[in-house]
Amino acid sequence: xxxxxxxxxxxxxxxxxxxxxELLSQVLYGELFKVLEQRKKWSRIRLAFDNYEGWIxxxxxxxxxxxxxxxxxxxxxxxxxxxxxxxxxxxxxLKPVVLGSSLRGLSILEHSYDGHSTTGINVxxxxxxxxxxxxxxxxLWGGKTPFGIDCAGFTQMVYKLNGYKLLREVSQQxxxxxxxxxxxxxxxxDLAFFDDSEGNIVHVGIIMKNNYIIHAHGKVRIDRLDxxxxxxxxxxxxxxxxxxIKKII
Numbered sequence: 001x002x003x004x005x006x007x008x009x010x011x012x013x014x015x016x017x018x019x020x021x022e023l024l025s026q027v028l029y030g031e032l033f034k035v036l037e038q039r040k041k042w043s044r045i046r047l048a049f050d051n052y053e054g055w056i057x058x059x060x061x062x063x064x065x066x067x068x069x070x071x072x073x074x075x076x077x078x079x080x081x082x083x084x085x086x087x088x089x090x091x092x093x094l095k096p097v098v099l100g101s102s103l104r105g106l107s108i109l110e111h112s113y114d115g116h117s118t119t120g121i122n123v124x125x126x127x128x129x130x131x132x133x134x135x136x137x138x139x140l141w142g143g144k145t146p147f148g149i150d151c152a153g154f155t156q157m158v159y160k161l162n163g164y165k166l167l168r169e170v171s172q173q174x175x176x177x178x179x180x181x182x183x184x185x186x187x188x189x190d191l192a193f194f195d196d197s198e199g200n201i202v203h204v205g206i207i208m209k210n211n212y213i214i215h216a217h218g219k220v221r222i223d224r225l226d227x228x229x230x231x232x233x234x235x236x237x238x239x240x241x242x243x244x245i246k247k248i249i
Contacts, residue, residue, distance in 0.1 A: 001034055001035070001066065002034070002035035002038065002043075002063060003032070003033075003034055003035065003063065003064050003065065003066055003068070003069035004032070004033050004034075004035055004043070004045065004061045004062065004063055004064060005030065005031070005032055005033075005061065005062060005064050005069075005072070005105050005108070005109065006027045006028060006029055006030060006031045006033075006060070006061050007029070007061060007062050007095075007109055008029060008060055008061075008095070009028070009029050009095060009096050009097050009098055009101070010026050010027075010028060010029075010098060010145055010147075011026065011027040011028075011056055011057070011060040011061065012026060012027075012056070012057075012142075013025040013026055013027050013045075013047075013052070013054035013055070013056055013142070014054055014055045014056070015054060015055070016055060017039055017041070017042035017044070017055045018042075018055075019057075021055070022141075022142070023140075023141060023142030023143075024052070024054045024142050025052055025054060025142050025144060025153065025168055026142060026143060026144045026145065026153075027045075027047065027056060027060075027061075028097075028098065028100060028101045028102065028144060028145070029087065029095070029097040029098075029101040029102065030097075030101050030102030030103055030104060030105050030106075030109075031047060031048070031049065031102055032047070032048040032049075032069060032072055032073055032102075032104075032105070033045040033046055033047045033048055033061075034046050034048070034069075035063075036053065038058070039058075040058075041057065041058055042055045042056070042057060042058060043055065043056055043058055043061070045061075048069075048073060049160070049165065050156070050165065050166075050167050050168050052167075052168040062109075064105075064108065068108050071108070072104045072105045072108060073104075075104050076104070076119055076120070077102065077104060077119065077163070078102070078103040078104060078117050078118070078119045079100050079101065079102060079103065079117060079118055079119075079160065079161055080097055080098070080099060080100065080101045080103065080113070080115055080116070080117050081099065081115075081116045081117055081118050081133075081161065082099065082115045082116050083098070083099050083133070083146055084096055084097070084098055084099075085097055085113070085114075085115035085116075086113075086115075087106075087111045087112070087113055088111060088112045088113070088114075089110070089111055090110040090111070095111075097113075098145045098146060098147070099133060099134075099145065099146055099157075099161075100144070100145070100157045100160060100161055103117055118161060118162075119163075120163055121162065121163030121164070122161075122162040122163055124187065124188075124189045124249045125188065125189070126162050127158060127159065127162055127188070127189035127206060127249070128188045128189055128206065128208050128209075128214070130158045130161045130162055131154075131158045131206050131214045131220075132214075133146070133161075134146055134149060134154055134157070134158070134216075134220045135214070135220050135221075135222070136219050136220060136221070137149050137154075137216070137219060137220045138218075138219050139151075139216050139217065139218050139219055139220075144156070144157055149216055149220065150216055151170060151203050151204050151205065151215055151216040151217065152166075152168060152169055152170045152172075152173055152204055153168070153216070154206075154215070154216040154220060155173060155191060155204050155205070155206060156168060156173070158206060159248065164248065164249060166248070170193065170201055170202060170203060170204050171200075171201055173191065173193075173204055173246075174193045174201045174204070174243075174244065174246065176246065176248060177191070177246035177247050177248040178246065178247045179244050179245070179246055179247075180244075180245040180246070180247055182245075183207075183211070183225065183226070183227060183245065185245075186207050186245050186247070187207070187247070188206075188207060188208050188209050189206065189207065189248075189249060190206075190207045190245055190246065190247050190248070191204055191205070191206060191207070191245070191246045191248060192204065192205050192206075192207055192213060192225060192242060192244075192245050192246075193242075193243045193244050193245070193246065194229055194230065194240035194241055194242055194243055195241055195243040196241075201243055201244075203215070203217070203240050205225075205230070207225065207245070208222070211224060211225050211226060212224060212225060213225040213230060215230070217230075217239065217240070223239070225242075226242075227242065228241065228242060229241040229242040230242075
């Protein structure tokens with residue numbers, strides 16, 4: 001088995017081994033993974049955090065030993081909390097890293113970081129505060145950063161910053177946690193899921209106080225939430241139909 005770590009800020013994770021293939025997700029600085037298949041230019045990987053699989057360019061990661069992988073994986077997680085900061089490399093060159101990048105592999109990569117970070121498990125009340133860090137980030141299918149993020153990437157990253165693990169896709173996240181019967185039972189930080197006309201769960205957002213929701217739709221935005229779904233006051237109509245509310249924490 002080959003093991004790897006992302007040593008760049010944001011690396012595209014693609015459906016197929018091609019630069020023009022669909023963007024499934026992104027691999028952020030410091031993320032660990034196993035290499036399932038290697039080709040001349042591409043590697044199919046499985047991320048350690050959520051077991052998500054896809055293809056990345058061989059020039060956009062470095063291989064590490066199994067011992068190094070296990071050492072990093074066993075250490076306490078630490079994530080950057082600055083929108084953008086810099087990693088200093090051993091040759092004094094700087095690499096930008098974005099919000100939610102992992103710092104566990106700094107010593108093995110021989111890098112240093114002086115910015116803000118978070119460790120451990122935070123209280124549920126911090127979920128919404130972390131969500132505000134992504135406010136107005138543009139929507140990007142497969143994105144996981146403040147410079148482009150999709151709805152499930154948004155919820156995953158917000159929970160990740162607070163020490164909790166969500167899976168990568170909306171349908172996967174909808175199978176996590178405990179279902180609630182009514183909006184009135186929900187608390188800030190719970191997840192609301194929404195379906196399409198065929199009953200497929202296609203959207204997720206984070207519930208806030210006073211019947212508001214923060215979610216990625218065009219951009220990360222705040223809208224009203226009622227028993228029917230998400231109501232956009234700017235266009236005066238419902239944009240998403242409520243399916244289920246889940247308590248993860």
